[in-house]
Amino acid sequence: KKFGLQEIVAHCKEYGFVYPSSDIYGGLNAVYDYGPYGSQLRQNIKDYWWRAMVQAHENIVGLDASIFMHPQTWVASGHVDAFNDPMIDNKDSKKRYRADHLIEEIYAGKLENKIAKEIRKAAKRFGDAFDEQEFRATNPRVLKYQGQIDSAIERMNVFLNAEDLAGFKGLIEELEIKCPVSGTGNWTDIRQFNLMFSTQGGGSLGDNNLYLRPETAQGIFVNFNNVLNSSRQKLPFGIAQIGKAFRNEIVARQFVFRMREFEQMEMQYFVRPGKELEAYEYWKEKRLRWHQAIIGGENAHRFHNHEKLAHYANAAADIEFEYAFGFRELEGIHSRTDFDLKAHQELSGKKLQYFDPELKESYVPYVVETSVGCDRMFLAVLSDALQEDIVPDADGKESSRTVMKLHPALAPVKCAILPLLKNKEALTSKAREVFDRLKYSFQCQYDEKDAIGRRYRRQDAIGTPYCVTIDFDTLEDNTVTIRDRDSLEQKRVSIDEVERIISEKVDV
Ligand code: ATP
Numbered sequence: 001k002k003f004g005l006q007e008i009v010a011h012c013k014e015y016g017f018v019y020p021s022s023d024i025y026g027g028l029n030a031v032y033d034y035g036p037y038g039s040q041l042r043q044n045i046k047d048y049w050w051r052a053m054v055q056a057h058e059n060i061v062g063l064d065a066s067i068f069m070h071p072q073t074w075v076a077s078g079h080v081d082a083f084n085d086p087m088i089d090n091k092d093s094k095k096r097y098r099a100d101h102l103i104e105e106i107y108a109g110k111l112e113n114k115i116a117k118e119i120r121k122a123a124k125r126f127g128d129a130f131d132e133q134e135f136r137a138t139n140p141r142v143l144k145y146q147g148q149i150d151s152a153i154e155r156m157n158v159f160l161n162a163e164d165l166a167g168f169k170g171l172i173e174e175l176e177i178k179c180p181v182s183g184t185g186n187w188t189d190i191r192q193f194n195l196m197f198s199t200q201g202g203g204s205l206g207d208n209n210l211y212l213r214p215e216t217a218q219g220i221f222v223n224f225n226n227v228l229n230s231s232r233q234k235l236p237f238g239i240a241q242i243g244k245a246f247r248n249e250i251v252a253r254q255f256v257f258r259m260r261e262f263e264q265m266e267m268q269y270f271v272r273p274g275k276e277l278e279a280y281e282y283w284k285e286k287r288l289r290w291h292q293a294i295i296g297g298e299n300a301h302r303f304h305n306h307e308k309l310a311h312y313a314n315a316a317a318d319i320e321f322e323y324a325f326g327f328r329e330l331e332g333i334h335s336r337t338d339f340d341l342k343a344h345q346e347l348s349g350k351k352l353q354y355f356d357p358e359l360k361e362s363y364v365p366y367v368v369e370t371s372v373g374c375d376r377m378f379l380a381v382l383s384d385a386l387q388e389d390i391v392p393d394a395d396g397k398e399s400s401r402t403v404m405k406l407h408p409a410l411a412p413v414k415c416a417i418l419p420l421l422k423n424k425e426a427l428t429s430k431a432r433e434v435f436d437r438l439k440y441s442f443q444c445q446y447d448e449k450d451a452i453g454r455r456y457r458r459q460d461a462i463g464t465p466y467c468v469t470i471d472f473d474t475l476e477d478n479t480v481t482i483r484d485r486d487s488l489e490q491k492r493v494s495i496d497e498v499e500r501i502i503s504e505k506v507d508v
Pocket of ligand 1: 332373376
């Protein structure tokens with residue numbers, strides 16, 4: 001049985017993965033701190049991404065740009081003018097909503113629940129003969145609800161595109177009558193709310209308003225010439241970066257899925273104009289396969305192709321993952337055209353061009369971006385891995401355990417080293433010897449407290465793929481048992497073999 005969101009949040013706190021930020025002061029809304037295992041898991045996610053993107057591609061190089069950037073950056077990128085979300089408050093409940101989410105998540109969500117209810121009822125009635133596809137396509141009630149959802153979202157997009165906020169508000173009031181979300185329809189007007197955090201420079205920075213970057217991408221664009229001139233790259237080539245980004249999200253919910261401070265893993269791929277859609281298709285597929293290699297199952301991910309495009313894009317898709325609260329964006333793949341480089345070229349007065357030796361001409365390259373949130377990846381990994389399963393206990397009876405079945409490459413601890421008993425010095429010193437032997441190859445943990453069965457359960461709950469137990473036989477013949485988290489199989493192997501066995505499994 002997989003965990004729901006509340007259970008994931010509780011597990012993360014209890015086992016040292018994620019805590020609310022500044023917990024002793026009551027936390028800070030939508031800001032979180034990663035604990036001992038969470039920070040290691042996050043580090044492993046970033047390493048896995050960096051190896052796949054930078055190390056495995058001779059034409060992708062890394063960058064680590066600053067969070068603070070020249071204020072003009074955000075004028076050129078369009079963020080000062082257009083990085084807004086529509087915000088609306090309910091005057092009675094005093095609740096604040098992102099107007100587009102209000103429609104998509106609450107209104108459409110309610111109708112989707114009604115559809116799900118119809119389907120459950122029919123499935124019960126028809127038993128084996130039930131065909132969901134056919135039922136969806138023919139049942140008048142399902143068709144009515146689906147039609148209402150589609151038309152509401154379509155109308156919302158028209159209002160958003162036209163920046164017709166009054167029309168948009170009218171739509172919310174109209175929907176509220178059919179499907180009330182908050183008791184009354186007493187709404188404020190919709191305002192555009194800029195999502196950038198700003199702070200004052202001062203001193204030698206002058207009085208400029210500085211922004212905390214809302215995306216890492218612009219650090220790559222403003223460094224285009226620097227990287228080109230210092231890295232010997234030819235087009236097509238990519239620049240990859242992992243770093244923090246900040247957005248003053250109107251409503252931040254769903255744990256680390258939507259935070260005000262988060263981390264992005266982004267790659268901007270520069271190509272000759274006209275080659276961008278080919279590169280876009282290539283990266284879409286390649287990024288999907290990257291996700292599938294770490295979270296199994298054909299159905300965990302899906303593409304969502306955007307019809308409504310951002311001002312800088314000529315094609316865009318999300319890779320969505322099925323979280324406990326439904327399919328949501330995990331990664332964005334965007335064909336950003338030459339919008340950013342051109343805008344920076346114009347505002348800075350510096351040429352941001354590439355001389356193509358084949359064409360013998362200079363041009364501003366086109367860009368394809370892959371952008372995945374480290375924290376959304378973290379939540380996806382936990383949502384997929386964390387479960388309760390039934391296993392035989394020591395006397396062969398069935399008992400349930402909490403286990404995190406995540407890919408060994410991502411596991412925060414790869415190997416737990418456990419002396420059978422804590423008060424037998426011969427066992428504990430032998431176990432410490434094994435720990436010292438393995439600790440430079442991968443993350444190990446020494447644990448001697450509590451009965452061995454409870455220690456196994458604790459390692460299951462933090463996702464440790466292997467437990468190595470040192471018992472009295474070890475002292476005789478230098479063998480240990482190695483226990484597999486998923487199959488629960490325990491094998492006796494020579495100490496000399498342990499490193500090879502685990503290394504083979506934890507490398508991707
Ligand atoms: P959404 O529509 O969910 O707000 P977005 O389309 O604004 O996301 P992008 O600007 O494409 O997101 O950012 C790229 C990636 O950064 C996203 O796919 C997501 O993984 C991550 N991301 C964006 N906003 C947040 C956030 N507030 N908290 C955590 N991760 C985020």
